[in-house]
Amino acid sequence: MLVYRVTLFLWCLFGLWNIIQAQSTNGAVNTATTSTPTTPTRMNRCHNGGDCKFYNESGYCLECICTVGFSGTFCEHVLTKLVGEAFFTKKVNSSLIPTNSTAIQQLIFDVVSPSKTNTTVMVSVSGTVNVIAKITICFERPYTWRNFTSAIPLQQQIEAKLKEPTSLALIFGNAASATYTNLNLDVQECVSMWHNCNKNAQCINIPDGFRCICDRGFSGDGVTCTAIKCMLSRVPELPTFATRKVITHNGTELTNPPEINSFGTVVEYICSKHYILADAVTSSTDPTVIECGGSPKYAGTNWSGNRVTCNIDTSLKIAIIISVVSSLIIIMVLGGFLVDYCVRREKKAKESRRLKEEDIGIENDNFHHP
Structure with a gap:
């Protein structure tokens, strides 16, 4: 009797477990059935400003409508x-x-x-x-x-x-x-791709032809364009009483600047206190910026600018002049006192010698006339 009851209990548990499994499976199927299908992302493969004419089911463009001046399935031909x-x-x-x-x-x-x-x-x-x-x-x-x-x-x-x-x-x-x-x-040679301009140059259409001009930061005839580089050793020399900063085109200051510097690098000279930076050629206190690739060129290099100096500030000049004049006045006053002292001392010495000579003369007279 006990065995029968245990068997019946286990059979009920097994049936209940099957029911739970069936419900969970049906729920999963229903969830998958009611999900919203995703729309494929469209891929516009048109070049040169073209618009896609129609897409396939996968979202890929199969044909393009080209703008004027271009042709091909995807407007790839100029x-x-x-x-x-x-x-x-x-x-x-x-x-x-x-x-x-x-x-x-x-x-x-x-x-x-x-x-x-x-x-x-x-x-x-x-x-x-x-x-x-x-x-x-x-x-x-x-x-x-x-x-x-x-x-x-x-x-x-x-x-x-x-x-x-x-x-x-x-x-x-x-x-x-x-x-x-x-x-x-x-x-229109430029837009028609009839030109041989360098990839680092701009093509400019002119009547009966075209011109190639190298981009900023490059030099050459437009067909050949070479990146502008500057040697730090050829920069305008560091003036006395000044320190130097080397700053890249993006504003980064270089702690240990290299010998070869790229286009746009700027060299700044900073004079010590009471000194003013000035152009050594024009004496202007607003000297030309020393820049790699700038203009006018310095001494046949790719650097711009002129040689600079650190001139004494006007306030320091006045201070020096006042100091020198004051020193001269003090020297003159002290010199006057010294001269007066020396003259007085000399007079006193002469007077002392005179009195001494007189005393000797009196003693001699007394010796000869007792």
């Missing part, structure tokens, strides 16, 4: 860019006829697009009598193009197209309403 102006002159009685900028745009596109891929043309016009059409043309650079002279034949083709009577009729409504004046186009 197009050749030409900018310029076309000039027209309207007849006075036709000044109120609007200029069809869309016609100019299409005419130029028809000239460029057959031989150039990814062509884009933009035109904006201004003026009533003297009409100026500002033109921007972008396309894939032909492999045969080497420099700005490669664009000359294209400019000639566009000019020939714009001056045709049929073209003027499309632009101004009537070929007799205006005349074509001229066109100038310039290749």
Whole structure:
């Protein structure tokens, strides 16, 4: 009977444990089922200012909408860019006829697009009598193009197209309403990546070419740019009565400055108390800053500034003058007392000798006349 009861009790405990396990498992499943799915983070892989056209389910950009001057799936290709102006002159009685900028745009596109891929043309016009059409043309650079002279034949083709009577009729409504004046186009070598400027230089577009200018902190012709360095041993010499500080471009003072210092390093001279720092050449109390890479250059080095000195402060000069004058007065007074003392002593000595001689003379007289 006891065995039966124990068995029944254990069987009940086992059943209860299974029920608890089932409930906990169902709870876990229900929790997972009702959780909110996460939205994948979108990855915009567009370059050069492009916007993503659409993303896939994983959030990756598959195609981009490029800004003017760029092409490719992700706007990774730089197009050749030409900018310029076309000039027209309207007849006075036709000044109120609007200029069809869309016609100019299409005419130029028809000239460029057959031989150039990814062509884009933009035109904006201004003026009533003297009409100026500002033109921007972008396309894939032909492999045969080497420099700005490669664009000359294209400019000639566009000019020939714009001056045709049929073209003027499309632009101004009537070929007799205006005349074509001229066109100038310039290749934008910098934005079109036609330049060979150093990575540490700026490309500046100029008519019929470009210039390379080294960035601040570098020197060279723009194609080759070398970081400016300065040797501490060639800095303007430390003047007498002064101490020196060497400070980096970010304001850190160097306890043990190296021999080779980078661009922007400044050397400061601090004169002792009652001395003023001055330019040894101009005597100015506001001397040129001694800086690595500054100007004007010092003695053919990369340091700027001139040799400096520590001049005596005006208050110290006055103090020295007063001290010297006071000393002279004291010396003169003491000298006067000393001279007076010496004169008195000499007179007293003379008087003593005279009296002594007189006494001797009296004694001699008494000896000879008893």
